[in-house]
Amino acid sequence: MKTTYLRACILSMAAGGISVLVSGCVVYPNGTVGLQPLIIAAPAPVVVAPAPVEPVMVPDNYVWDGVEYVGVVGGAYFYLGPGNVWLACGPDRLERFHGWERYHADWRDHAIRNDRFRTDAHGHVQPMGHGKPENGKAAPKKKENEQH
Numbered sequence: 001m002k003t004t005y006l007r008a009c010i011l012s013m014a015a016g017g018i019s020v021l022v023s024g025c026v027v028y029p030n031g032t033v034g035l036q037p038l039i040i041a042a043p044a045p046v047v048v049a050p051a052p053v054e055p056v057m058v059p060d061n062y063v064w065d066g067v068e069y070v071g072v073v074g075g076a077y078f079y080l081g082p083g084n085v086w087l088a089c090g091p092d093r094l095e096r097f098h099g100w101e102r103y104h105a106d107w108r109d110h111a112i113r114n115d116r117f118r119t120d121a122h123g124h125v126q127p128m129g130h131g132k133p134e135n136g137k138a139a140p141k142k143k144e145n146e147q148h
Helices: 002-023 091-103
Strands: 025-027 033-035 061-064 069-073 076-080 086-088
Touching: 076 091
Parallel strands: none
Antiparallel strands: 025 033, 061 069, 069 076, 076 086
């Protein structure tokens, strides 16, 4: 009988102790009991930085690499994305293009002049020569008797 009574007493004390802890009752070091509001720390606010601004570039020439059109402006590679706008190549596309480029080293000689797809990533039409030449120098002029 004592064991049953003791278990019931411990159980009620434990339940009462939990309710005291949950209710905000506090026993101060001097022995007094008080009510303190429950403070829940809110997580720090999340600051979202604006996306980095992609350069607005439209290549003057591009090539079909077997998967998509790719062009170069000032050493940066761009591909013709959805809606016929030029977007910067990510690492996967760049790796694939460089693999294709190993077997087509003369691709610049056969590149297509970009008269058709002049829209940049922001939807603005860019004029020819908007981007700098790939190596910073003007492309050599073809001789009149040279044919491709």
